Amino acid sequence: MTDFIYEKDADGIVTITLDMQGQSANTMNDRYVPGMNDAIAKLRAEDGLTGVIFASAKKTFFAGGDLGLILAIEKSDAETMRYIEGNKFPFRDLEKLPVPVVAAINGAALGGGYELCLACNHRIVVDDPKAIVGLPEVTLGLLPGAGGVVRLTALLGLEKALPYLTEGKPAKPQVALAAGMVDEVVATRDDLIPAAKAWIKANPDQHAQPWDQKGFRYPGGDALSPKVRQIAVASPAILYQKTRGLMPAPAKILDIAVNSMRMGFDAALRNESRGICALVTTPECKAAITTFFFGMQAIKGGKVRPEGPHWKATKAAVLGAGMMGSGIAWAHANAALPTVLKDMEMDKAEKGKSYTATLADKAIKRGRMTDDKKTALLSQITPATDDTAFEGADIIIEAVFEDIALKEKVIPESFKMLAPDGIYGSNTSTLPISILAKACPDPTRFIGLHFFSPVDKMKVVEIILGEQTSEETLRKAYDYVQQIGYMPIVVNDSRGFFTSRVFGTFMDEGLALMIDGMSPVAIERAAWLAGMPVGPLAVHDEVSMVLTQKVRKTHKDLDARLGTDAGFGAHNTASATVSDAMIEQGRGGRHYGGGFYDYTADGSKSLWSGLAQFAKGNAEIPMQDAIDRLLYRQAIETLRCLNEGVLRTEVEANLGGIFAIGFPAHTGGAIQFIRGIGVDTFAARAAELADKYGERFTLAPSAYDILRTSTAKAA
Known part of the structure; x- marks a missing residue:
């Protein structure tokens, strides 16, 4: 069995069918580069070669890089550069073949899979919503490092390429056709190879890529055109508003895309390699791959699902x-x-x-x-x-x-x-x-x-x-x-379960900052800089302090009924103090006409001028302390849930925190946040916060043992 099935027809057209053995999808595994190099060497030596088609024996076309290998990279050194360059060299060799090359896209072609398509002269995709194409690397803290940034910019022009590069959104066949990401759409998978052969026969001389032809000009304008220069100047600020400076990949992609238009094609490819080398070892990249790829895979693949036959509700x-x-x-x-x-x-x-x-x-x-x-x-x-x-x-x-x-x-x-x-x-x-x-x-x-x-x-x-x-x-x-x-x-089971317990700490810490003397504007800004979707004061208004008060009273009644003191939200003293006072003053939240914010008929809002009454201290709280307080409170409570057995796996802790309560996605989730900082470093900083701001940041040293003794309590 072989990963690359090589077949030549009577017309001199070679079809290379990718079929990585022992895998459900084709990836850039450790056999990929040798296999591609062998296939290209065979093509170069072929007598009577008239064209090449790349196809797939899998349900998808090509899934791209092997993220397990990428996650294992620890240093951005010469060896890492050689690995990155080794993965992309075959694509450049492919572009220099003296015959047209076609990608027959039967299913999803993402990341390295679409980069292979970009190195082909013609791209044909089946009209199936699952046959998406795109470069999602940015969502994993990476950039398309096998020529994707440079080639897509050259193919579409800077303006049209940037959304696909910096947002990583895939495109379905008809959208991809309209955008210029593919050249042809066929009705069925059986139509792919015949259509590819027909195009090769009709276009025997179209083997040079546009960017390799003399006089090539970028669609939408070259580097010095006023429109492109305007995009290059405005885009960093737009990106910062979206990423808050917390995700390095989009900014790196923008830089490489713009500069690729100012240098030779091969130099641009090498610059792209340097860019991905700089990203692979960042905490943001490690967090994204761990949580959003392997973590999601564990959930979707059933690794944390109880064993047994699948069940479906019908009513x-x-x-x-x-x-x-x-x-x-x-x-x-x-x-x-x-x-x-x-x-x-x-x-x-x-x-x-x-x-x-x-x-x-x-x-x-x-x-x-x-x-x-x-x-x-x-x-x-x-x-x-x-x-x-x-x-x-x-x-x-x-x-x-x-x-x-x-x-x-x-x-x-x-x-x-x-x-x-x-x-x-x-x-x-x-x-x-x-x-x-x-x-x-x-x-x-x-x-x-x-x-x-x-x-x-x-x-x-x-x-x-x-x-x-x-x-x-x-x-x-x-x-x-x-x-x-x-x-x-x-x-x-637990009081507040996981999400309500952790989210309550975020809301409470916002009010604790206000009591300590930090201005409400600065508190909301700290949450924004930390990466939270909404500031704690705005969240209180949306949830409503009336509801928060009712929940607190419900648990008091429950304690009395059971004759216990569960201590639900015991550290959330700021919430109790401030919300009760706000309700007494008729400010129960947005639903009640106003809370921490005043609301106008046109939908705008502004912080209520009466919030100064809650400041009991005049502390000059550094912005970094405020950011850490908002994040560490949540991370500590998440770790408590893991230690207490409320949470069963780190995967669910991370994904649940991000998708249910908005813990900053760039961290990979609360537990990954601790791992990214380093367990001992996190513990030391938590101790500093406890000394400075209170025991709610205190965790016994043994509480961290669950992280020290397990590198991946995932599934």
Whole structure:
């Protein structure tokens, strides 16, 4: 068996079919370069060669670089440079063949796979939405280092190439054709090779790339054209607004793309190699590959899923047509899962269904949905006021108000309608599942399913195991979450679970900074510089302090009822102090007319002038301290969750933190953030913060042992 299947037809056209053995996809593994070099040497020695076609025996065309090898690189030295250059040299050799070369793209061609296509003279793709092309390296903290930056800039021009290079968005066949990323689209995979051979026969002399031809000019203008110079000057500031200076890859890509237009082609390729060498060892690159590639692969590939047959829900019910219930019903409809949306009044149930109609109308306006799709979506949701409407449901999700007495009433009544092998989920955000399960006739089939608001944008679900939840129920819940297209994060039962506990520390630390005397503007700026999506004061307004207060009181009542002191949010003293005072002054949050911000009719907002009353100190808090306080509080609480067994794996800790609560993506998640800094360095800095600002930053030295003894507690 061979990785490169070499076949020559009677017309002198050689088809090289990539089929990396022992892999589900073609990658630039350790056999790739020798294999490509051998294939090109054979092509050079071929008598009567008239053309070359690159095809794939896999479902995808070519997946690009071997990220395991890249992750293992520790130094940007001469050896790393040789490795990078070795991967891209075959593409330059390919461009110098005296015959036309065609890429027959049967599936996804991303990263190094699309860079191979760029080195070909003609690119043909099958008209299949899965046959995407693009250069996503920037999303992994890298740049397209096998000629992608230089060639795409030369192919499309700087203005058109930059979005694909600095954002890493892939393009489907018709979009790629319109953009100039591919040259031809065929209807079926069987049409690819015939179309490639036809083009070669019709264009026997088109073997020189545009950039190798005398008089080549960049589309849209050369380096000195006014428009290109304007783009080069304005783009760094635009990038900084998007990345906040926290992600080095986009800026490096921009620099290489612009400068590639000012030097010879081969010099530009070498400059590109230097650029990727500088990125491969950065913490941001290591974090992105670890979390967004291998971590996502672990989740999607089922490495953290309980073993057993896959399960699929065919009928669902959502109880409560408020914001969360309506959002969950939309998610079900979008996944073609028929759902009964139940509320106490039909008007409320109908209003809940109209939420899906509103989202559909917005999508139609943007050209992302058709009227027929909207009709199909709405047909999946049935408003109801009676439990019998969802009799025999495979899954019931209780999404009523966060009140334990109400939930304890709803759960046993509605459970009767569940199919014999169905599962029951509660959308509670903080109430212990094991306690709610006591109201369930069969606690083994009861589980927490914590969605996040707004459900249509927050594509993650926290699955919470109760003390009696069965493995079968967990497996079904896991499959259900993936069935509707969301990311499952599994945690064990605890007050506030994982996400609410950690997010509460971020919100609290923002108020602690204000009490210490930092200006509200500087606090929000610190969160922005740290990489958080929204500042803590703005978050308090969106969540509403009224809700925060109710949650705190609910847990006090729960402690009294159970005769325990769970200490939920014990360190969140700033939140209790400030939010109670704000509510007393009629400033409960945005929904209540104003909170930390004043809101105007045109949608603008400004910080409330009365916030100075909360400053008890006059400390000159360095901006770096403020940034560290906001991030370290969350990372420490995440580590506590891991140590306590609330979190089961680092992968789920990292991805859950990023997608559910907005922990800065460039860090790779809270645990990866600690690893990126270095466990001992992080512990030392946490101790400094504890000495300076309080015991909430304190962790016993043994708490870090779980990270010291395991390099990847992933799956």
